[in-house]
Amino acid sequence: MTAPMTAPMTPSDLAPEPAPTPVPAVPSVPAVLYPLQPDHPELVAPFAELVARTDARRLWLCQSFRSEPHQVLAYLAGLGHTVPVGTAVTLLPLRHPYEAALQARSLALLTGRPVVAGYGIGTPEFAHGLTPEPYRSPRTAVGEYVTSVRALLNGESVAHDGPYHRLHAALPPVGPHAPVEVGAGVLRPGMARTAGATADVAITWMTPPDYLRDTLAPRLAAGAAEAGRATRPRIATAVHVAVRRPGRDPRRMAEAAAGTHLRAPHYADMLRRAGLDVDGPDPAAELLRADVVVTGTPDEIAATLAAYRAAGVDEILLNPTAVLLTEGVHAAVADLEEIIAACRSTDRTSSGLVRSVL
Template sequence: MTAPEPLPAPAPASTSVPAVLYPLQPDHPELVAPFAELVARTDARRLWLCQSFRSEPHQVLAYLAGLGHTVPVGTAVTLLPLRHPYEAALQARSLALLTGRPVVAGYGIGTPEFAHGLTPQPYRSPRTAVGEYVTSVRALLDGESVAHDGPYHRLHAALPPVGPHAPVEVGAGVLRPGMAHTAGATADVAITWMTPPDYLRDTLVPRLAAGAAEAGRATRPRVATAVHVAVRRPGRDPRRLAQAAAGTHLCAPHYADMLRRAGVDVDGPDPATQLLRADVVVTGTPDEIAATLAGYRAAGVDEILLNPTAVLLTEGVHAAVTDLEEIVTACRSSGRSAAGSTGRSAAPASGRVRSVL
C-alpha cells in the first residue's frame, strides 16, 4: 500500500523555543485549555500530555482541537499495555487528521506492576516489548502492511489509506542506557523525564546514537526532555518546589535508579537540594532558567518540555501559565541573541520527520 504524501509541515521552530507540558491527569479537557491557549499565543513548540487515567489524553487533545485549539501536540508517554499497536497508530493518525498539526506519539511500559496487571504475563524484556511496539506503529503509519508475530503482540494488518495529513513521529520513553539503545534503533523521538543534562550528554545521547548506528539509521532519534521549572518569586521556596515537583517520582524505582546513575543523591537527607544542583528542577528568573535550559540543548536535547508541576500543584493554573509564558519568552529572546551573536539564524528543529499514512 502506498502512503499519500503528508501535508506540508509548518516552518520549523527554533530549538530554543520550548514546548509546554500539562503534567497532571485532568478530570475534564477544559482544564488543559489554558495551556493550549498558551501554546497558540506564544508559538511554543508543542502541547504535551502525559498518561491520564481520568480523561484519556488522545480524547483530551481531540476535544481541544474541536474547540479550535489546533496546535502541535504530543504524548509523553502513553502506556503501551493499554492498547494494541494498531489502535495506537490509529489514535495517533486521528490526532494528525483532527488537528492538522504535527503529532509526537510517545509510548512506554510504565511500572512492572502496572504492566503485569493488564497482561497475561510480565514483560520479560521491556526493551523488546517497546522496540517491537514502536516498530509496528511506525510501519502502520508509513502505510505498510505489517506481519508480526512476537512475544508481546501479534499484528497482521494495515491501516486503511486516508488523505494528506500532518506528520506523526513515534516516540519511546527513555530513562536508562538499555532503553536508549533500543529507542535509537526504532524510534523517531526519545522522550525523557528528569534526566540531568550531564547524564543526557554522557550516557543517553551516545547510547541513542549507538543504537541508531547498529540499526543502519542515518541519524539518532530526536531527544525530547521534560524539565521541571519554576520562576523565582517572593514567598517561593525552591526546595519545597523541588519536592512538590519530583517527590512522587523519587519513590518510583526506575526513576530513582536513573538519578543514582546520573550521580544525584536521592537517598540522602536532602534530595530536593540535590535535584536543584543537578538542574533536574530549574528555578530562577526567566532569563536564568533560559540559560540553564540552553545547557540541556548543548547536551543534545532537541525539544524541551517545560514541566510546571510544582507551581501547578502549589499555586494553581494561572500561576503555572504565567511562569510558562515568561520562560517561553525568555527562551525565544535568548535564542535570538545567540543567533545574532553568531551572525546566523537560530538552529532549526530537526527535520527528521517520516512520511506518514
C-alpha cells in the first residue's frame, strides 16, 4: 500500500509495554489518511490540524519514498501536532523487525498518543529488489515479522531464526508511553488468516463492504481461533471519498482515486474476488457501484460508511486521493471536515433513536 507521488499544495519506573488496548472512540468518527508521498512534512500539517480540530480517530500515512513516514509524524509532533497516528502500511523489506519496533515505540514516546504500526510486503518486484531472493511465502514473512515486532513491543526477548529474518534481542526498557498496536496489510483471504493469528489490526484498502463481511472478517476470525486468540484483530479500512460538488464527475474521481491500484495485480485480483468487473469497459463505474469509491453529499457518504461499519470495520480511514490530486490540499481537507461532521451527526441521530426506543 505505497502512496502515489505527492500533489503540489494549492494557495518513572521502567517497564515493558503492556499489550495494546484499542483506543476508546466514537465508533462512527472516522480517521484521516494522507495518501500521497510528501516532499516535506509541512504538506501533511493541514491533515494533522484537521484531526486535532475535529477529534478524528487518527492520522494515517502510507509508505513514502520521499519523506519517510515515521520521520514525518515525528516532525509533526515536534510542531505540536500530537494526535493518534498510524502507518498504512510501511513495507517490511525496508527494515528489520527490531528497527520497526524501535520506530513504532519512538512514535508513541514522541507523540504521547496511540500508534498503529502497519506492515506489508509490497509488490513481489519491490521485495525482490531489496532481498537476496523472493519471498516464497509472503504470508510466512508477514506473520513472522508481525509476531517479532509485537513481542519486542511487549518487552520480550525474542529468539527467532526463520526463513525471512533472524532476531536474538530485546528492546531496552523505557518509561510509560502510549500503546502501540501492530497491523498487517490485508487484501485476500490467505493473508487475512495470517493476520488473524498474529496482528492487532488488519489494514485493508479498497475492500468493498460485502467482501469484508463475507470473506475477510471470517478469515480473520478463523486465524484468531486457530491461534487461540480470544478475538480477531480490529479491521481498519481505507475508503476513497469525494463530496459531490459542481464540476466534479464521479467517474473521473474514481479514476483519479484508484487508477494506479487497478493496475496492480494484487489489487485487481482482490477486486475480482469481490465481484467487480475491473477488466470491463468501465471499471470506474464498478468502483462506484461497489462503494470502493464513495461519492455524494456528506450525509450520503456518512450513510455509506455506516455499511462498512456494519460489515465489521472498526476504523474507517477517509482517503481523499481523488480530490487531493485534482484540486489540492485545501479542497481535500474541506471534504474531509464535512464528512467527519456528517458522521458525527449520523451517530447523534442514531443514539437519539435508540434512547427514544428504550
